Amino acid sequence: MRTLLLIGLLLALPAHAGGGETYAEGFEYQRIEPPGPLAGEGGGVEVAELFWYGCPHCYRFEPLLEAWLARKPRDVRFVRVAVPLNPHWRVHARAYYAAEMLGVAERTHAALFDAIHKEHRRLNTREALADFYAAHGVDREAFLRAFDSFAVETKVRRAAALAEAWGVHSVPTMVVNGRYRVTGTSAGGFKEMLEVVDYLVARERERLAKSARQAAR
Numbered sequence: 212m213r214t215l216l217l218i219g220l221l222l223a224l225p226a227h228a229g230g231g232e233t234y235a236e237g238f239e240y241q242r243i244e245p246p247g248p249l250a251g252e253g254g255g256v257e258v259a260e261l262f263w264y265g266c267p268h269c270y271r272f273e274p275l276l277e278a279w280l281a282r283k284p285r286d287v288r289f290v291r292v293a294v295p296l297n298p299h300w301r302v303h304a305r306a307y308y309a310a311e312m313l314g315v316a317e318r319t320h321a322a323l324f325d326a327i328h329k330e331h332r333r334l335n336t337r338e339a340l341a342d343f344y345a346a347h348g349v350d351r352e353a354f355l356r357a358f359d360s361f362a363v364e365t366k367v368r369r370a371a372a373l374a375e376a377w378g379v380h381s382v383p384t385m386v387v388n389g390r391y392r393v394t395g396t397s398a399g400g401f402k403e404m405l406e407v408v409d410y411l412v413a414r415e416r417e418r419l420a421k422s423a424r425q426a427a428r
Contacts, residue, residue, distance in 0.1 A: 240393045247376035247389040255286035256415045259386045261294040264303040269383045270328040272401045294374045306340045308366040309357035387411040
């Protein structure tokens with residue numbers, strides 16, 4: 212009887228109880244069915260972050276994400292997705308993809324977050340954003356041309372399509388290889404979200420290796 216009781220208690224514990232590194236589908240993460248498209252191209256395991264510059268949660272998550280990026284495995288390919296879940300978010304999505312087109316997205320990313328959330332600047336128009344990037348050494352007219360370009364509009368539409376395919380309804384959200392979706396709410400916090408991402412990366416790495424071995428037979 213005591214043995215059966217102990218087994219019952221162990222089965223009732225969460226999958227990651229006791230300091231382990233396994234998590235439960237439907238709790239800490241959600242499976243995407245069918246698996247969605249990837250945000251970028253290349254090998255390895257893709258980890259995508261969906262964000263919005265106006266999101267205070269994304270801003271608070273950013274330092275943790277930067278620390279994770281500094282230690283991520285070399286086979287992990289990270290992609291930022293500036294997603295327009297709301298029509299008002301499109302202006303910031305266009306700004307990010309314009310900056311990406313001009314090759315300045317990474318060096319201006321944190322600065323734009325700070326300007327909005329730390330300095331409380333109202334950078335929610337095309338012109339205000341052009342002024343911001345100009346102050347950070349970007350040619351203002353070049354930024355406006357990129358902002359208005361069809362290529363940037365295409366990227367914004369693709370970001371929206373990815374969010375729909377992945378079932379994303381809030382930010383920040385992390386998506387691993389188009390197969391798994393993780394949020395701070397599901398994981399129990401932003402630090403925990405990255406721990407779940409690490410677990411899912413290892414799981415995907417194992418799946419890909421197994422598929423490669425089977426294909427080689």
